[in-house]
Amino acid sequence: MTTTPSPVYGGRYELRNQIARGGTAQVYLARDLLLDRPVALKVLFPELSSDHSFVERFRREAQAAANLMHPNIVQVFDWGESDRTYFIVMEYVDGEPLSSIIRTQAPLGDRQAASIASDIAKALSYAHRHGVVHRDIKPGNVLITADGQVKVTDFGIARAIGVDEQVTQTGLVMGTATYFSPEQAQGLPVDARSDVYALGVVLFEMLAGRPPFSGETPVAIAYQHVREQPPSLRSLNPAVPVALEAIVLQAMAKLPAERYVSADEMKSDLDRFVRGQTVLAAPPPGAGDTGPVTTVMAATGAGATGAGAPASGGRRSARSDARERRESRGRTTTPWWLAGGLVVLVAIGAVAYFGGRSLGYFGGRSSVAVANVVGKTAASATSVLDQQGLHVSPTTVKPRVGEGSKVGTVKSQSPAPGTELRTGDVVHVVVWGSLPRVTVPKVTGVTLSSAESELANAGLTYGVRYVKASRANERQGMVESQSPSAAAVRPEGTKVTLSVISGSVYATVPAVSGDSVSAATVALINAGFAVSDTQKSEISATVPTGDVIGTSPPAGQRKAPGTTVTLVVSKGSVTVPYVIGYTAAAAGEALIQDGLTFRPALQENVPASEVGLVVQTGPAPGTTVSAGRQIVLYIGAENGSTTPTTPTTSTTSTTLPGSSSSTTLPGSSIPAPSAPGSGNPTTG
Numbered sequence: 096m097t098t099t100p101s102p103v104y105g106g107r108y109e110l111r112n113q114i115a116r117g118g119t120a121q122v123y124l125a126r127d128l129l130l131d132r133p134v135a136l137k138v139l140f141p142e143l144s145s146d147h148s149f150v151e152r153f154r155r156e157a158q159a160a161a162n163l164m165h166p167n168i169v170q171v172f173d174w175g176e177s178d179r180t181y182f183i184v185m186e187y188v189d190g191e192p193l194s195s196i197i198r199t200q201a202p203l204g205d206r207q208a209a210s211i212a213s214d215i216a217k218a219l220s221y222a223h224r225h226g227v228v229h230r231d232i233k234p235g236n237v238l239i240t241a242d243g244q245v246k247v248t249d250f251g252i253a254r255a256i257g258v259d260e261q262v263t264q265t266g267l268v269m270g271t272a273t274y275f276s277p278e279q280a281q282g283l284p285v286d287a288r289s290d291v292y293a294l295g296v297v298l299f300e301m302l303a304g305r306p307p308f309s310g311e312t313p314v315a316i317a318y319q320h321v322r323e324q325p326p327s328l329r330s331l332n333p334a335v336p337v338a339l340e341a342i343v344l345q346a347m348a349k350l351p352a353e354r355y356v357s358a359d360e361m362k363s364d365l366d367r368f369v370r371g372q373t374v375l376a377a378p379p380p381g382a383g384d385t386g387p388v389t390t391v392m393a394a395t396g397a398g399a400t401g402a403g404a405p406a407s408g409g410r411r412s413a414r415s416d417a418r419e420r421r422e423s424r425g426r427t428t429t430p431w432w433l434a435g436g437l438v439v440l441v442a443i444g445a446v447a448y449f450g451g452r453s454l455g456y457f458g459g460r461s462s463v464a465v466a467n468v469v470g471k472t473a474a475s476a477t478s479v480l481d482q483q484g485l486h487v488s489p490t491t492v493k494p495r496v497g498e499g500s501k502v503g504t505v506k507s508q509s510p511a512p513g514t515e516l517r518t519g520d521v522v523h524v525v526v527w528g529s530l531p532r533v534t535v536p537k538v539t540g541v542t543l544s545s546a547e548s549e550l551a552n553a554g555l556t557y558g559v560r561y562v563k564a565s566r567a568n569e570r571q572g573m574v575e576s577q578s579p580s581a582a583a584v585r586p587e588g589t590k591v592t593l594s595v596i597s598g599s600v601y602a603t604v605p606a607v608s609g610d611s612v613s614a615a616t617v618a619l620i621n622a623g624f625a626v627s628d629t630q631k632s633e634i635s636a637t638v639p640t641g642d643v644i645g646t647s648p649p650a651g652q653r654k655a656p657g658t659t660v661t662l663v664v665s666k667g668s669v670t671v672p673y674v675i676g677y678t679a680a681a682a683g684e685a686l687i688q689d690g691l692t693f694r695p696a697l698q699e700n701v702p703a704s705e706v707g708l709v710v711q712t713g714p715a716p717g718t719t720v721s722a723g724r725q726i727v728l729y730i731g732a733e734n735g736s737t738t739p740t741t742p743t744t745s746t747t748s749t750t751l752p753g754s755s756s757s758t759t760l761p762g763s764s765i766p767a768p769s770a771p772g773s774g775n776p777t778t779g
Contacts, residue, residue, distance in 0.1 A: 103128070104177040108136055108184060117249075119143060124187065129675070130715055134172065135185040144180040157183045162225055164670040164689075166639045167218035169238070169248035170717055172673045186717060188246050193297070194234035201304035202332045205339050208301040209365045210613040211237075214245035215294055216362035217641065223287040223358055230285065232293035233274045234300065243614065272313035272320075273306045277349050280317035284510075288351040291361055295346025295354075302339070303331040307347070321349075337551040338368050341376035350490060352507040352525050370616045370626045373556040373590050465522055467512035468505050473526045476505045484518030490525050502529045530586045537581035539574050543595050546574050554587040561597040561623065561657025571596055597623060597656035604660060606650035607643050615643040615662055623656035632666035639719050640665055671726060673716040674709050679730050682709045690722045701731035 102110045108125045114135070115122040125136040144150060157174035160183075164170060173184035193211065197203070203211075215237060222229060229236075231249065238246040276292035278285050300306045307325035310316040325347060328340045342364050348354045355361040364374045463483045468476035477487045506525045510516065533554045538546035543559065550557050562575060576594040579585055602623045607615035616626050631647065638644050647661045648654060669690050674682035679695050686693045698710050713727040714720060 102178070104136060104138070104182050105173070105175045105184075108134060108182070110136065125184075127184070130711065132715070133187040135169075135187045137183040137185060139181045141180045150181060154181070160185075160227075161673070163222055163227065164672065165218055165221040166641065166719075167214050167245050167247060168221065169246050170670070170673075172716065173675075185248070188238045188240060188248070190238035190240040190244075190246060192235050193237040193239055193301075196239060197234055197300055197304065201301060202334075203301045205302065205334070205336055206369055206617050208298060209339060209342075209369050210611070210617065211239070211245055211301065212294060212298045213362050213365040213369070213613045214611060215247055215297070216291075216358045216365065218245070218247040219287070219290050219294065219358035220362060223290070228285060228287055229290050229293075230279070231271065231274075232290050232297060233271050234297055235271075237297070243611075272316040273308065275317050275320045276351075277321045278351065280320045286351070287357060288354050291346050291354050291358055292348075292351075294358070294361065295343050298346070299325065299328060299343050302335050302343070303328055305331070336368075336547070337378055338374045338376070338556075341378050342368060342374060345376040350509060350523050350525065352509045352523065353490070366613055366616065369613050369620075371559060371620050372628070373558055377588065378551055378554060378556075461518050462515050463518060465508070465510055465512055465514045465516055468508055468524060469512070471505050472503050473505065473524070476508075476524055480522050480524075485516060486519065486521045488521050488523045490523065502527055530588065532584050533587050533589075535577075535579050535581055535583045535585055535589075535591060538577055538591075538593065539581070541574055542572050543574060543593065546577075546593055550591055555585070555589055555591050557591045557593055559593050559595050560625070561655075562594045563597060563655075601653040602656050604646060604648055604650050604652050604654060607662075608645050608650070609638060610643050612641065612643060612662060612664060615646075619646070619660050624654070625657055625659045627659050627661040629661065631661055631663045633663055634721050635665040638665040640669075669720055669722050669724070671712060671714055671716050671718045671720060674712060674728070675716065676705075677709045678707065679709065679728055682712075682728050686726055686728075691720070692723060692725045693728050694725055695728045695730050697732040698729040699732050699734050703733075705731035706733055707731060 104110070104125070107127060107129045109128055111124045111126060111133075113121055114124050120137045120139045123136045123138065125134050126132070127134050139150070154174070157171055160168075160171040161174075169188055170186040171183060172186065175182060175184075202208075215232070219229060219232070229247070232247075236247060236249045238248060240246065272280075274293040274296045276285060276289035279289055296306060308316050308319040308323065310319065325344070328343055329335050329337070342361070345364075346354055346361055355364070360375075364376055367374050461484075463485065465485070466479050466483060468479055471479065473489055477489070480487050504527050506527050508525070509523045516522070531554075535555065536549045536553050538549050541549070547557060573596045574593050575596055578592045579589070604624065605618045605622050607618050610618065612630075619626050633644055635644050642665050644663045644665050647663060648658070654660075671691070672685050672689055674685050677685065683693050683695075701710055708731050709728050710731045711729040713729070720726075
């Protein structure tokens with residue numbers, strides 16, 4: 096009996112079994128026959144391989160993702176063409192999709208959800224710094240390994256920021272509608288803040304067990320992302336802390352300018368929440384009515400009384416509008432068929448308008464570069480933009496405590512100054528409002544959780560310091576004192592410092608080496624310690640970049656509860672890049688750019704096509720090593736090749752930067768050390 100051999104792609108990737116199937120490709124578990132390791136092989140459907148624009152996007156996906164080397168991003172090793180289709184070779188992650196975890200375990204605990212979101216934000220921050228927007232963040236594109244490591248995968252519709260779009264209209268490609276940003280839903284240009292919005296939706300789903308918006312069609316869901324406010328997270332899950340709901344709502348703000356300015360800023364707020372510190376996000380509506388006050392002013396210019404603009408030109412609270420919309424749903428007399436038709440017309444109109452505008456249709460309106468109105472008064476900004484023939488949509492927000500602002504001036508604008516618009520288009524501006532003053536409630540003598548609720552209802556934040564009991568009747572977890580004191584009048588959002596009774600004289604610093612920063616922070620807080628906002632950084636050959644090497648004071652020491660512990664975080668580890676198939680010179684340059692050194696060595700018994708190329712590295716690609724580590728490049732050589740000790744007349748003797756050898760490989764100007772097996776080569 097004979098068995099059919101498994102297909103081999105690119106001459107080295109042997110298929111084992113299918114592990115996933117997407118809208119454009121199938122994913123297989125495969126074996127890299129050269130490096131003898133498991134990989135994930137993403138194979139484009141054959142019927143799509145004839146679509147040149149789609150193939151080009153597939154190729155650009157591989158190139159964009161291959162440049163992203165981060166512990167929280169699934170690494171791309173290789174790509175190629177085989178059997179009339181295309182494939183991408185990726186790191187194989189033995190983990191469970193976050194979508195499956197949500198389906199079986201949601202709602203997740205607040206700290207668990209915040210820690211997962213923090214790691215996703217860390218991956219996005221790295222990608223954004225390298226010019227890549229994911230565009231399709233959803234639970235199905237996040238993997239969680241058995242040891243809790245978070246991996247973001249499938250940059251399938253990512254597009255390098257600023258890349259020319261003449262090849263394919265990738266700006267019109269949109270991810271799953273459930274996680275759309277409002278600008279994606281409208282076909283508008285997107286940036287890194289679209290990923291922040293999608294992450295906010297994912298965090299909402301982790302905490303509520305369901306996404307904020309649902310519908311029977313993608314159009315219905317997209318419409319809600321643009322027009323509707325998400326349901327109250329704490330009404331769906333009362334256990335969600337006010338501070339975490341505030342983070343979700345800021346990430347899901349309709350206007351990009353009102354979201355976190357970056358994934359890194361969102362990660363910092365999530366880490367503050369995990370550490371039990373005050374977050375930057377403003378308390379949400381419903382927490383004592385302390386959320387941002389949104390005021391919609393009448394637009395100016397032609398069409399100012401169109402849909403969504405108050406005909407009276409007055410001011411209205413957005414929360415009042417939302418309340419009226421909810422109440423009106425029960426008394427509407429609009430026939431169902433007409434309501435459905437309107438939704439379809441809105442969808443068709445949006446597609447026709449944005450698609451037509453991107454192709455240059457709907458002419459007759461002149462172009463204008465948007466003026467910079469940041470810092471101007473609302474009246475002055477309106478006047479300037481009105482003179483340009485642009486409509487103004489202002490939103491008023493309250494400043495955060497300590498945030499310098501001038502009431503009535505423009506905080507930000509969207510689109511950015513200099514953007515080319517056509518006359519009649521809308522510019523969104525965010526205007527600083529005033530910060531009301533509130534009375535500090537009395538929270539001494541109650542538990543910390545009760546104090547948190549009281550302060551949140553009053554529109555205040557809090558910080559904690561642990562102290563020993565000063566009176567016999569005081570018990571662990573009770574608030575002994577507060578500052579400012581009760582009845583003091585302070586600006587909304589002021590931080591109230593609470594002195595909380597600790598449970599014992601000493602506590603042991605837990606071992607958190609190898610943990611992520613968020614996981615280590617949770618462990619230290621649970622042990623009764625405070626965590627410093629600042630961190631120490633050290634080089635480590637064993638701990639991945641961004642993870643914890645240790646603490647100061649070190650693990651095992653006994654300290655008073657409330658002692659501040661500083662995390663020591665790994666900064667020097669580097670991932671060995673994939674340079675198989677490169678020339679020695681190109682591989683060496685790639686290693687040097689990543690902060691590594693190298694040493695070439697000859698490898699005989701290789702196919703003729705691989706002579707002169709890198710066939711393997713030591714350590715292997717994807718290995719995490721310390722910065723400055725020497726990597727051995729095994730260069731394919733003809734059988735019987737010897738390493739000359741002096742250059743011949745047909746070669747030159749040059750030394751590549753990062754290589755200490757001045758001998759030369761046969762037939763090239765690439766320097767080479769002793770062949771493998773001679774001497775005591777360093778293999779990593």
